[in-house]
Amino acid sequence: MTGRAVQHATFSIERTFEFSPAEVFAAFATAEANGRWLFAPDEAPKDGDEFDFSVGGRDHFAVKTPDGPTHTYDASYYDIVPDQRIIYCYEMYSGDARISVSVATIELSPAQGGTRLTFTEDGAYLDGLDLPRQREEGTGFVLDDFIRALRDQPR
Amino acid sequence: MTSVIHDTFVIQRSYQATPARVFAAFASPEAKNSWGDSAEAGPAPGSEAEFDFRVGGRERFSHVYQGTTYRYDALYYDIVPDQRIIYCYEMYAGEARISVSVATIEFAKDGDGTALTVTEQGVYLDGIDGDQAPALRKGGTEEMLDGLTGYLARTAS
Numbered sequence: 001m002t003g004r005a006v007q008h009a010t011f012s013i014e015r016t017f018e019f020s021p022a023e024v025f026a027a028f029a030t031a032e033a034n035g036r037w038l039f040a041p042d043e044a045p046k047d048g049d050e051f052d053f054s055v056g057g058r059d060h061f062a063v064k065t066p067d068g069p070t071h072t073y074d075a076s077y078y079d080i081v082p083d084q085r086i087i088y089c090y091e092m093y094s095g096d097a098r099i100s101v102s103v104a105t106i107e108l109s110p111a112q113g114g115t116r117l118t119f120t121e122d123g124a125y126l127d128g129l130d131l132p133r134q135r136e137e138g139t140g141f142v143l144d145d146f147i148r149a150l151r152d153q154p155r
Numbered sequence: 156m157t158s159v160i161h162d163t164f165v166i167q168r169s170y171q172a173t174p175a176r177v178f179a180a181f182a183s184p185e186a187k188n189s190w191g192d193s194a195e196a197g198p199a200p201g202s203e204a205e206f207d208f209r210v211g212g213r214e215r216f217s218h219v220y221q222g223t224t225y226r227y228d229a230l231y232y233d234i235v236p237d238q239r240i241i242y243c244y245e246m247y248a249g250e251a252r253i254s255v256s257v258a259t260i261e262f263a264k265d266g267d268g269t270a271l272t273v274t275e276q277g278v279y280l281d282g283i284d285g286d287q288a289p290a291l292r293k294g295g296t297e298e299m300l301d302g303l304t305g306y307l308a309r310t311a312s
Contacts, residue, residue, distance in 0.1 A: 004238050006259055008274050010163060076230065078245050078255045079280065084157045087255050087278060089243035091232050101232045101241045103257045105159055105278050120161055122276035124241055124259045126233070 007125045009132030013140050017147050018114040021083045025108060027150050028086060029053050055080055059088075069095035075104075084108055092130065099129040119143060160279040162289035168271045168300050172307045174237045174262040177269040180303055181240060181260065182208050190306035191299055199224045210234055214242070223248050238262055253283045254292070273300065 019027075050060040055077055062072040075090035086106040092099050102123035109116050119139060125132055170177050180186045184206035198204075202217035202224070214229040229244035240260045246253050256277035263270045273296060279288035 004235055006239065006241075006261060006274075008163060008259065008276060010161060010276065012161075076243070078243075079252055081157050085159070089230070089232075089255065089257060098233055101243065101257055101259075103243060103255055103276060103278055105161070105255075107157075107159065120159075120278075122161060122163065122257060122278065124257055124274070124276070 005127055007128075007132060008123070009125065010120065010122045011132060011136040011139075012118060012120045013136065013143060014116060014118050015143055015147060016111050016114060016116045017150075019150055021108040021110055021115045024115050024117060024150070025083045025086075027146070027153075028106070053077065053080070059090075078103075094129055097129055098126055100125045100135065102135075117143070157280070158282055160286070160288060161277070162279065163274065163276045164289060164293040164296075166273045166293065166297055166300060168273075168303075169265060169268055170271060170304065170307055171268045172311065173267075174264050174269045176307065176310075177271060177303075178237045178240075178262050180306060186306075190302040199226075202226070207231075208234070214244075232257075248283060251283055252280055254279045254288070256292075271300070 046061070048060070048062070050058055052058055057077050059073065059075040059077075062070050064070045070093075072093040073090060074093075075088045077086070077088045079085060079087035084107070087103065089101070089103050091101045100123050102121050105118075105120045105122075107118045107120075109118075121135065121139065123132065123135060125135065180190065187206070199217035199219050203215060204217075205213050205215040207213050208231065210231055210233065212231050214231070215227065217224055217226045219225075224247075226247040227244060228247075229242045231240070231242045233239060233241035239262070241257065243255070243257050245255045254277050256275050258276075259272075259274045261272040261274075263272070275292065275296065277289060277292060279292075282288075284291055
C-alpha cells in the first residue's frame with residue numbers, strides 16, 4: 001500500500017496525418033456511436049456500455065484484460081467544437097479502485113496535407129495505481145490505432 | 156478560432172485545525188457557504204444552486220461579479236474522508252464556457268494542524284479571460300482559501 005498519494009502530470013501527444021479535420025472529427029463522433037475508439041476498438045458493445053457524444057453526454061465501458069483486472073472507463077463530455085476541439089473529463093478504474101481523474105483535450109487543426117491532432121491530458125494519478133508515463137504511452141498506442149483504423153476504413 | 160491554455164497551479168496552506176475539521180469545511184453547503192463566497196460577488200438572481208457532496212454528485216451555483224454572471228458546475232469524482240477531494244468543473248461567463256478543470260484538494264496532518272494542498276489542472280478556453288486566465292483563477296482560489304482561515308478560527312470550540 002502506497003498510501004493516499006496523488007501524482008499530477010500533464011502530457012501532450014501530437015500526430016499529423018492525411019485526413020481533413022472534418023474527417024477526423026467525424027471519425028471520433030462515429031467511433032463513439034459505433035462503439036469506441038479508446039482502448040477497445042475491436043470489442044462489440046456490451047450491456048451497461050454507454051456512448052453519448054454530446055456536451056453533457058457520457059461514455060462508459062469496461063474491458064476485461066486477459067489475466068488481470070477489469071478496466072473501466074467513464075467520461076463526460078464538456079466541450080465539443082465541430083472539426084476543432086473535444087474536451088472531456090474521465091476517470092479510470094482497475095477493478096474497484098479508481099486510478100485516475102483527468103481532463104483530456106483533443107485539438108484538430110489543418111496542417112500540410114491533412115490534420116494536426118494534439119491530445120493533451122491533465123491528470124491526477126491515484127495511490128500509485130497508475131503512472132503518467134504509462135498513461136502517456138498507452139494513449140500514444142491508442143491514437144496510432146485510431147489513425148490506422150481511419151486508413152483502413154473504405155473512403 | 157478556438158484556442159486553449161493548459162495550466163497547473165498549486166496552492167499550499169496551513170490551518171490550525173485538524174484534517175477532519177478542514178475537510179468538513181468543504182463537505183456541507185452550510186460550512187462552504189460561510190467562507191467560500193467572495194465578498195465582492197453576489198448570487199445571481201433566479202439561479203439554481205445544488206450541493207451534492209458525494210462521488211457522482213454535483214455542485215452548481217452562479218454569481219454576478221462586475222455585471223457578468225459566472226456559473227460554476229462541478230462533478231465530484233473522488234472523496235476520501237479527511238484526506239482527499241477530487242472534482243472536475245467548468246466555468247461559464249454568461250453563455251460562454253471559459254474553462255474545464257480537474258481540482259485536487261489534499262488534507263494532511265501537520266503537527267496539531269493541517270497542511271492543505273490545492274492543485275488545479277485547467278484548460279482555459281478561447282482567450283475569454285485573456286493570457287492571465289490561470290493567474291486570475293489562482294488569485295481567486297487564494298482569496299477563497301484566506302476566507303477559510305477566518306471560518307476555522309470562528310468555529311473553533
